[in-house]
Amino acid sequence: MDLTTPISKLSYVGSSYQKRLENLGIKTVGELLFHFPHRYEDFSKISPVSSIRTKGKYTAIGEITKIEAGKTPRQMMPFTRATLQDNTGEIDVVWFKQPYLAKSLEEGEKIFVSGDVSYFKDGWQFLSPSYEKIKGRKAFPTHTARIIPIYPSTEGVSSRFLRFLLKPILKNVDLLIYETLPEKIIKEKDLLPIAEALQQIHFPKSQKEIEKARKRLSFERIFLLQILLLKKKMAMARETAIPVPINLEEIQDLTGNLPFSLTNAQKKAAWQILQDMKKESPMNRLLEGDVGSGKTIVAFIAALAAIKAGYQVAFMAPTEVLSRQHFDEAAKTLWRFKIDVGLLTGKKDKLRSKKLKGDTVEISREKLIKKCKEGELNLLVGTHALIQETVKFKNLALVILDEQHRFGTKQRSKLCLKDKYRIPHLLSMSATPIPRTLALTVYGELDLSVINEMPKERKKIKTSIVSPKKREETYSFIKEEVKKGRQAFFICPRIEEAKDKNSALAELKAVEEEKERLASLVFPEFKVEMLHGKMKTSEKEDIMKRFQRKKIDILVSTSVIEVGVDIRNAGIMVIEGAERFGLAQLHQVRGRVGRGEFQSYCFLFPTSPSEKTKQRLRALLSSENGFELAEKDLELRGPGDFVGKRQWGMPDFTMDVLKDWEQVEEAREAAKEILSEDSELKKYPLLKKRISNLEKKLHLE
Numbered sequence: 001m002d003l004t005t006p007i008s009k010l011s012y013v014g015s016s017y018q019k020r021l022e023n024l025g026i027k028t029v030g031e032l033l034f035h036f037p038h039r040y041e042d043f044s045k046i047s048p049v050s051s052i053r054t055k056g057k058y059t060a061i062g063e064i065t066k067i068e069a070g071k072t073p074r075q076m077m078p079f080t081r082a083t084l085q086d087n088t089g090e091i092d093v094v095w096f097k098q099p100y101l102a103k104s105l106e107e108g109e110k111i112f113v114s115g116d117v118s119y120f121k122d123g124w125q126f127l128s129p130s131y132e133k134i135k136g137r138k139a140f141p142t143h144t145a146r147i148i149p150i151y152p153s154t155e156g157v158s159s160r161f162l163r164f165l166l167k168p169i170l171k172n173v174d175l176l177i178y179e180t181l182p183e184k185i186i187k188e189k190d191l192l193p194i195a196e197a198l199q200q201i202h203f204p205k206s207q208k209e210i211e212k213a214r215k216r217l218s219f220e221r222i223f224l225l226q227i228l229l230l231k232k233k234m235a236m237a238r239e240t241a242i243p244v245p246i247n248l249e250e251i252q253d254l255t256g257n258l259p260f261s262l263t264n265a266q267k268k269a270a271w272q273i274l275q276d277m278k279k280e281s282p283m284n285r286l287l288e289g290d291v292g293s294g295k296t297i298v299a300f301i302a303a304l305a306a307i308k309a310g311y312q313v314a315f316m317a318p319t320e321v322l323s324r325q326h327f328d329e330a331a332k333t334l335w336r337f338k339i340d341v342g343l344l345t346g347k348k349d350k351l352r353s354k355k356l357k358g359d360t361v362e363i364s365r366e367k368l369i370k371k372c373k374e375g376e377l378n379l380l381v382g383t384h385a386l387i388q389e390t391v392k393f394k395n396l397a398l399v400i401l402d403e404q405h406r407f408g409t410k411q412r413s414k415l416c417l418k419d420k421y422r423i424p425h426l427l428s429m430s431a432t433p434i435p436r437t438l439a440l441t442v443y444g445e446l447d448l449s450v451i452n453e454m455p456k457e458r459k460k461i462k463t464s465i466v467s468p469k470k471r472e473e474t475y476s477f478i479k480e481e482v483k484k485g486r487q488a489f490f491i492c493p494r495i496e497e498a499k500d501k502n503s504a505l506a507e508l509k510a511v512e513e514e515k516e517r518l519a520s521l522v523f524p525e526f527k528v529e530m531l532h533g534k535m536k537t538s539e540k541e542d543i544m545k546r547f548q549r550k551k552i553d554i555l556v557s558t559s560v561i562e563v564g565v566d567i568r569n570a571g572i573m574v575i576e577g578a579e580r581f582g583l584a585q586l587h588q589v590r591g592r593v594g595r596g597e598f599q600s601y602c603f604l605f606p607t608s609p610s611e612k613t614k615q616r617l618r619a620l621l622s623s624e625n626g627f628e629l630a631e632k633d634l635e636l637r638g639p640g641d642f643v644g645k646r647q648w649g650m651p652d653f654t655m656d657v658l659k660d661w662e663q664v665e666e667a668r669e670a671a672k673e674i675l676s677e678d679s680e681l682k683k684y685p686l687l688k689k690r691i692s693n694l695e696k697k698l699h700l701e
């Protein structure tokens, strides 16, 4: 047997258990070993039965003096009842729905029981406890009288069964598994060797053992991930890109003629980007900044540098509306530099060209693509249409991706492979604030620039938590605002269980009902429309366009409203079921308003305004910094809001480490150190193998 042995080779794993285990992602002995308990129950203390006189969890050891099967009088539920005796007295043990126990246990047998004790009419009794027969003179219980591991989401595989499978394998686990962490790191960080860590995570003898095992295993997981990310980063650095020289005069010509001056954070980010683009290896940088922090102009600075050096730039955004907005903005902002800008979406393609004296005209797709291929076009803005085979560039030096999380890795790399010999510099942009630790994990192969400062002129959005009593009053206020010409968003609550297929439908229903309610009962005099994830892209875009043109007063939506679209006239944001959102997400949603010169408002309607929810939501009243709020989310709600657990395949206790900046940083530093002395991991073949396995696994998901 080794780690790759299929679980079907284990005795007791028949075809039905094999399937169920596979559903949990367990196909091999190795995967079984790395399926960790998510919690434990401490049944290590053995109580004399006469001392069990309060409700609670207990372990007892004794002899069965009586055992019988029966059925409850009314519901006819089968049960087994036994009497357990030790040298202090007797106690009853009842197992419901397990009548067969009466056959497998016998009078006179010695057993352990661990479980809940309650008082019933005829005395104290154990209720469906775990039990184990004591064989021979030495007893090493697996399911009772110790700290018992409990495994997550079992789908027909009980923790008892997993313990049963794992115990014999763990006995000789040191022969099965090899140490992959470099010796030096184990010593330096005082980590458990892998075999011990596995034994202790599954069958710990004490709380301390659990902690040490978790420390080792989570360090390892994050260390492996960091090696993977850093290797990717190093591989990228070995590629060739077009070096773009910095021409400060031209850049000042752009920034000096804007209707505003750049914030310091914008300047710093632009500088970092320009420094990267000067290099002969491709930039791979993420520009993060709150909604409205002004990322677009920073991207335009980078674009101008590349264009002025004689190269082309591609600018991809996830939706048509957003692409059009960027096209208009680019055509306007960069017009003074006499450049040709094209817009390529699924629909009307456009061109603004110096030959046409700055008029924007419609152009056929073929013509636009031809211009791009021949290098006549300096900047091509568009949607996914940009990654089609037919779109070719003559000398693409820079790719800009707006709202990068909306694109898959494949789409990103497709756009970057338009040139066979050189890789364009890549600037990704995201408005999703993410805490530092997670940025290193989720975007570990990227360099990071952060705009953590908002343009000064922006008016603060007045945010309030509205109690149910004030609902009507708030509606009247909104009515007045809409009468004044403002527009409003109503966001419907998120339905928690993301895995649940019905939740999307439930969300949809919530949006439809809310729209009906608002349109007929609350705001009959206004035009109310809705937007949700189940609509076709074209329908969504159509609604957004009409909203932008003020053809709609009130838009009811799920939280998926188009990111980044600038609706300057929207002044009201109502969020129903606000407590179901993370703070950072609420902040992002709130950021859809407050883009114009008038005062904007955000009303949070919690479903159940308990003191605790209010307290959490209050953070939004005092903070306007997405990063600050994201850190708070991490502290209060854990990393789940940011990192999909499935995506990274991490157990909960490893996810928890992501809260701890020092631990992540330590793992990253350790990974850097190993790679710096041995970038190909020649000295660490086992480590290398695990990294490539991990890579395969993460790619599959």
Ligand code: ADP
Pocket: 260, 261, 262, 263, 266, 289, 290, 291, 292, 293, 294, 295, 296, 297, 431, 455, 456, 457, 564, 566
């Ligand atoms: P986001 O980071 O969300 O993409 P945008 O780039 O769309 O933000 O900028 C939002 C608005 O702020 C735009 O209208 C832009 O012209 C404006 N803006 C950008 N930078 C500044 C600044 N330094 N001062 C004032 N307004 C700015």
Ligand code: MG
Pocket: 295, 296, 402, 564
């Ligand atoms: Mg934007």
